[in-house]
Amino acid sequence: MPDRALSTPLDDSFERYLQDKGKGRGGGGGNYRRNAARELERFAEWAAGDRGADDWTGIADDVGREPTFDDLDERVFREYARHLGGDRGLKQNTVQTYYRYISAWCGWCVNEGYLEAHYAQRASAMAPLPEDDGRKPGDQQAWTSEQRHALTRHVDERARDAVEAYTTLPEDTDPLDKQRARYAALKAARDRALVFVLAYTAVRVGELLRDPNDPRRRGVRWEDLSVDDGSMDVYRKKQQWDAASLPDPVISPLRSYRQLMDPPTERWPVFPTFDQRTLAGLVRENLAERGERPEAIIERRAEYARDLLLALDEDIRPPSITTDGARSILQRLSEAAEIDIDHPKHDYLAPHGGRRGMGEVLVRAFGYTVAARYLDNSEEMVRERYSHIEAGELGDVATEALEEIDSVPQ
Structure with a gap:
């Protein structure tokens, strides 16, 4: 050497x-x-x-x-x-x-x-390394049916109330107040759509939203969704684009949200950031590039209650929320919904828990082969991750066998 x-x-x-x-x-x-x-x-x-x-x-x-x-x-x-x-x-x-x-x-x-x-x-x-117990840190939470229903019910009620408050405003409402109501409705509708997608599609959060460390993962856009066909194109973990299913519970929240947002182009992110600092900088930069003077930009922004609404009108496309942003949203929503969570690592319903919870449902209802296809995993991997289900079923079989044997007269 x-x-x-x-x-x-x-x-x-x-x-x-x-x-x-x-x-x-x-x-x-x-x-x-x-x-x-x-x-x-x-x-x-x-x-x-x-x-x-x-x-x-x-x-x-x-x-x-x-x-x-x-x-x-x-x-x-x-x-x-x-x-x-x-x-x-x-x-x-x-x-x-x-x-x-x-x-x-x-x-x-x-x-x-x-x-x-x-x-x-x-x-x-x-030799000094401890034995691996086979468990991945932080990857064990699974939303239970009760938790999933509690969270989806909470965001659904919140979005319905916000949309109704906006759509029933009197005609003489102050323009800025009307914009504030629309913004609140948009945010609630976005959160509802995000929760439903995470809860029912089993798509990995990194396939759905923007990852700052991977430029290829820019977050799904409206052009990636085919709501009528019930499918969504995502960049999979296996480094290629693939179609994911959009089951019935997800369709209505997405349709309602899109109608309210009315994105100027199909290239808009489905789940844009609502971070005010990010949007303010983006709006100022884009308007300046279009030739607007600083004074005019200040006046233009003053016409809007939120920069997101100005971005929609001017087609200034914001970035998607990040995977960390989704975790922050779920922390906020889990606390607001007062969901009972007993987990050593997470005190909120983490994004991966929605996927894992859906995996539990699919394995129990249709078996490992169907679950593996829906989860975009190998059947071997799914059997390993959900081995506790098979163990429980085998335990039931053993119990039934023991009861049958014990009931036979000796």
Whole structure:
């Protein structure tokens, strides 16, 4: 192996690795890239002696020297596995996940000529890692039928009240007051449509909304929906466009919401951001690009109660809400609906819980094969994720068998 590679500082390889693993143009996007970058930074800090016990000085022989690839061997990765599994309170599967990011980078370094062996995968290096309990952190919540009905009923009532308040205003209502009522109705209708889509389509939230770390995930637009056909085109986790089903409960909220919004073009996002700061900047920038002077822009904005309404009239297309934005919305709605939630990680109905809850319904009603098709997953994956259902059914079979045997006279 060239001495140049061995003497290379560890972090000199990070950007190339992250570009190879990233998504989009230039490998600049994607959740994996973001998470891997975070863990590589932590590993580099630990290797340099900036993390760990008080007497930890890093992996370099000379204290204060920047660690290089020549300092890496299986003992280093063993110590890092022990560091991850220390008393920081990390769950077993979280430790495993963090170590896998570093292990994947180590394997890449072997292929790129930085290392001569995949030290991180050697048995002695991995020995201190705790056993993986098979559970993914934060991915276990499933909306129950009661929770789903409580949330959808709440957003439906809220949207109906807001729309009625807007559509029944007297003709002599002040224009700004009428705009405020329309804005409130739009926001309530958007929230209702979002909740119904998450509750009944089982679409991943990352397929539905904008992901700032992946430019290809810009959020569904009205041109992606075919409400009459009951389908929606989404960019799937498998990195390709595919049609998702829109079941009956979703159709009416979407139709009502679209009629109220009346988007100027089909390219408008179905779930635009309502963030005032974002919209204000967008409106000012677009009007300036169209030749409007600053004074005229101020006067134009003063005619509207909210910049979203000006954006609709001028076809200034806002971005979709982000996946984090959806979580904030669901936190707000779960609290307002006073839904009883008992979960170790989430005190609200998280987006993935809608998908998982729908999976429970489908598996119980139609079995694993149909559920796998609807969830856009392999049947093997669905059986693994919902194995508790089959276990319960087998338990019922065993109970029935025992009752039958015990009832036979001896």
